[in-house]
Amino acid sequence: MNKVCKIRLAKTFFCLLAFSSSLSFADDDLFYMVQPEKKSQLWINPGMVSYHFQTNQNLNNGNWGAGVEYRFNTVASLTAGRFYNSDRAHSNYAGVYYQPIAIGPIKIGAVIGGFNGYSSTNNGGWFPAALPALTWEGDWVGANVFVIPTIGDRVHGAISLQLKLKVWE
Numbered sequence: 106m107n108k109v110c111k112i113r114l115a116k117t118f119f120c121l122l123a124f125s126s127s128l129s130f131a132d133d134d135l136f137y138m139v140q141p142e143k144k145s146q147l148w149i150n151p152g153m154v155s156y157h158f159q160t161n162q163n164l165n166n167g168n169w170g171a172g173v174e175y176r177f178n179t180v181a182s183l184t185a186g187r188f189y190n191s192d193r194a195h196s197n198y199a200g201v202y203y204q205p206i207a208i209g210p211i212k213i214g215a216v217i218g219g220f221n222g223y224s225s226t227n228n229g230g231w232f233p234a235a236l237p238a239l240t241w242e243g244d245w246v247g248a249n250v251f252v253i254p255t256i257g258d259r260v261h262g263a264i265s266l267q268l269k270l271k272v273w274e
Contacts, residue, residue, distance in 0.1 A: 139180050139207050146176040146274045148247060152188040153267040155253075164191040164261050172198075174269060176242075180205045184216065191261045194229075196222030202249075204240055212240040216251065226259045245271045 152170035172186025182202045190196040200218020207213065216238045221231045239250040247269045255262030 136206075136208050139205055139212060141181075141205075142179045144176050144178055144274075146182075146271055148174040148176065148182075148242075148269040148271050150174070150186070150249075150267050150269040152186070153249075153251075153265045155191065155263040155265040157191060158255055158262040162261070164263075165189065165193050166191075166263075168265065170195075172267075174202075180212075180214070184218070190222055191263070192223060192225070194222050194224065196220055200234075202238060202240065204238065210241055212242075214238060214240075216249075223259070242271075247271065 150172045152172065153168045155164075155166045155168055157164045157166060168188045168190060170186055170188030172184060172188070174182050174184045176182040180203060183200075184202060185197075185199040187195060187197050198218060198220045200216050202214060202216045204212035204214030214237075215235050217233075217235045219231045219233050221227075222229055223232075226232050237252045241248050249267040249269065251263075251265045251267070253260065253263045253265060
């Protein structure tokens, strides 16, 4: 990731944090369990940007593509999409977010599902994954942050930011 991309990623992340700190917290508690309630929202995203821990491997940090997320509950949503991955190949994904914990307006949990398109993992075929995930959602914009662990030479570790736009509620 070049210096300009790193600066933009950092600015976006800090702007989201600053904005979220101005919001009121549920029950005036900073840390709480999210109460499950039905929802029906559709979000779209343009892929993500990543900062890879293995900076010497010339990995792709602009993981652009297209994705959707259907939030059917305050603690859970379904997601699917396609993006240009770290190895400069196309990947597809499908999964479910489960985020029952919050710190202020930021939900904490994991996204569990599957990916394909990485030649060093399952010869490019589908493989399961579980990633820690943070989510902030405003009235019509939101963001997901993923922490991807490095797993040998099969998975390139990174922190990824995915901005999203609500298109239906």
